[in-house]
Amino acid sequence: MTTAFTVMVLNELKLIFRARATLFWIFLFPFFFLAMMLFSYGTDGALASVIVELADEDHSERSAQYEEKIRQALLHEEALRAEVRKVDDPGRSVPEGAVRIIIPAGFGSSLQHEEAVAVRVVPGSAGVGSEVVTRWIRALTVRFNAEIARAQMLVTVDVQSPTARSLSFAQYMLTGTLVMSMLAAAMSSTCVAIADRRERHTFKLMSCLPVRLTDYLAAMLVSRLIVLALAAVALVFGAVQLFGIPLVLEAPRLARAALVIALGAAMLLSLGLSMASRMASVPDAVFATNLAYIVLLFLSDLTMPLSAMPADIKAIVAYLPTSAFVTALRGVLVAGDTLELQKAAMAVIVAWTFGFLVVAWRRFRWHRG
Template identity: 30%
Template sequence: MFRVFFVLTRNELRGYFRRKASIFWALIFPIFLLGVMLVAFGRSNSLGEVRVVFEGDTASGTAQSCRRDIEEAFTKAPVKARYSGDSGADTVLIVFPDGDAPARVLYDFNGPLASKAAARTIEIAMIGCVARARGMPSDSVVRFENTTTGKAPFDYGHFFATGILVMAFMIIGMNSTAEGIATLRERNTFKIYVCFPVSRLVFLGSVLTARIVMMLLSATLLLLVARYGFGIQLPLWRLQALRAIPIVLIGSAMLLSFGTLLASRGRSLAEVELWCNLTYYPLLFFSDLTIPLTAVPGWLRGAIHLIPTNQFAVAMRGVFIENASYAQMAFPIVAMACWALLALTLGTLRFRWYQD
C-alpha cells in the first residue's frame, strides 16, 4: 500500500510541474500580486510617500524650529516624507509667513490619502511648535494619548504577505485539487485505479500529500521573495516561524479537504470549476486577505469571523507575525481542524470514481 501511495504521489507531483498554468498560479502569481499591492498601498506601516516643500520665510527662528518638529513628526507618521525644493502634483507645500500671519499648508484636499495624512501630521507638529514659541506648553493646547496596549502597528507588508500566502494555498488546495480530480474522473482515468485496486483513502491521500508539498514550496518561495526581494521584515529565522508550521499544516489540510469535497460528486470539469468559483471568490473577498475589512458593518463582522480562510489568516498572523501563543489562537486553530475534519469526512463518503 505504501509503495502505491508513493508512486501516486510522485506521479501527481510530476503532472503538476508539467502544467504551466498550475506553476504560474501557485508560484508566480502570488509574488506578482504581492508586488502590485505593495506598490499600491506601501509597506512597513506606510501609506506611501509624499513630497514636502518649505517656502516663505524659512530662515526665521520659528520656521527653523517648526521645520525640525515637522521632520521629527514624520519619523513616527504612517506616511513617508521626501523633502524637495520643487513643488508639483501630490505635493504638500508649507509657506512660512513674514510676520504674524498664519503659516499656510497647501495640498490637494481631494488628492491621495498620503497627502491628507501628511497634512494632518504637519498640523499636529505646527500646533506644538507655535504653542512653544508663545511660551505655552503644547499639551495645554492639545494632548494626544496612546491607547494601545503593546499592540504592534499595522503593517501592510505583513498583512499582504500572510494574506496572499493563504490565497495561494486556496488556489492549490481548493481549485487545483478539485479540478485535478474532476479531470481524472471525466477522462475515466479512475478505471485504471479501480482495476489495480486502489482504495479511496490511498488515492486521496496521495493527491493531498502532493498538494501539501506544493503549498510548502509556494509558501517558502513567497516568503523568501517578500523578505529579501521586497524588504518586508518577516521573522523567517526566529522561533515563531517554526511555531507557525502547525498552523500552515492545519490550514493546508482544511483547504485540501474543501477541494476534495468540491470534486467528490462533480459530473464534469465544467461543473466542478463552477463550484470552485462560487466558493473561491466569496472566501477571497470576505476573509481579510488582501484588503483590510475595516469598514465592514457590525452585523456582518461576526459572520466573517466564522469563515474558514479568515480563521486561517488570523491564526497565521497571530502566531507568525505577532508571536502569539497557541492558547491565544485556540479558537481559529480548533475551528480550522473541525472544518478540515468535516470537509474530509464528507468528501470521502461522497467520493465516486465514475461520472454516473
C-alpha cells in the first residue's frame, strides 16, 4: 500500500507540473505581484516619492541654514522618499512630480529685523507627494522659527520605541504575498480539482482499483503540500535575492518558519477539502473558492493593512485562519520569535485544521447526486 500511495503522489505531482497555468499562479504570479507592489511603493513603503527642488534667491547665511535644515530633515523622513535638487533659475516651470521650495531674496535681512517673510512652495502637479511636502515644510519652518528666535522649547515630544517589533513594508508584503498565494493555490487546486473529478466520475473509476479512495484523496493533498512548500521556498529566497528584502536566513529561524508554513499549508488544504466535500460541479467550486479568497484576503491583514478597522472587529478577525497563519509567519521568519512566543497563533492554526478535517470527514461524498 505504501508503494501504491507513493505512485499516486508522484502521478499527482506530474499532473500539477504539466499544467502551465497552475505553475504560473503558484510559482510566478507571487513574484509579479510582489514586484509590482515594491516598484509602486518602494521597499520602505513611503507614502510618496517626490523631487524637491531648492531655489535660494537670497544667498545669505540664514537662507543657507534653512536650506541645510531641509536637506537634513529629508534624509530622516520615512513618510516621504525625496530626491533633493539645487535649482539656479527659480523662474522656470516646475516639472511634473516635483515640488520647488523657493527661499526669497531678503530672507536673511527679514529675519534679522524680525519681519515676516514667506517661503514659496510651488508644486509641479497635484498629488500625495506635493501634499506631504506642503505639510512637512510648514512643520519644519515652525521649528526653524523657534530655533532662530532662541525660544525656550517648553514643550517637547518624546517618541518612544513601539512595543510591537518593527516590520518593514517589504517584509510585510513578502509574508502577506506568501500566505495570499498559498491560500489561492491551496483552495483552487484542492476544491476545484475534487469537484472536477467528482463531476467526471473519477472516484467511481478509482473504486474499481485495489486502492482505498481515502488513500487516493490523501495522495492529492500530500502532492499539493509538496508543491506549496516548494513555492514558499522559491518565493522567500527569490525575494531576498531579487528584491533585497532584509531577512535573516539562519538555520534555526528557517526551521521554525518551515514548520509554520507546513502547518499553514495543511490548514489551507484542509479548508479546500472541506469546501469540496459537497461541491457538485466545477462552477460551484470556482464561485465558492473565489468568495472565500476575497473575504479572507480583505480581512486577514495580508497585503492590505487594517489600520482603519475598529479594534473590536480586529480582535475578532485575528482568529481567522489566514490571520493566524500570517501572524505566526511574521513572528518566526521576520522577528525571529521562538515557537513558544507564537503558540497562540499556532494553536489557532491547528484548531482550524482539525475543524476543517472534521467537516470534510462528516460531509464528504464521493459521487454526485
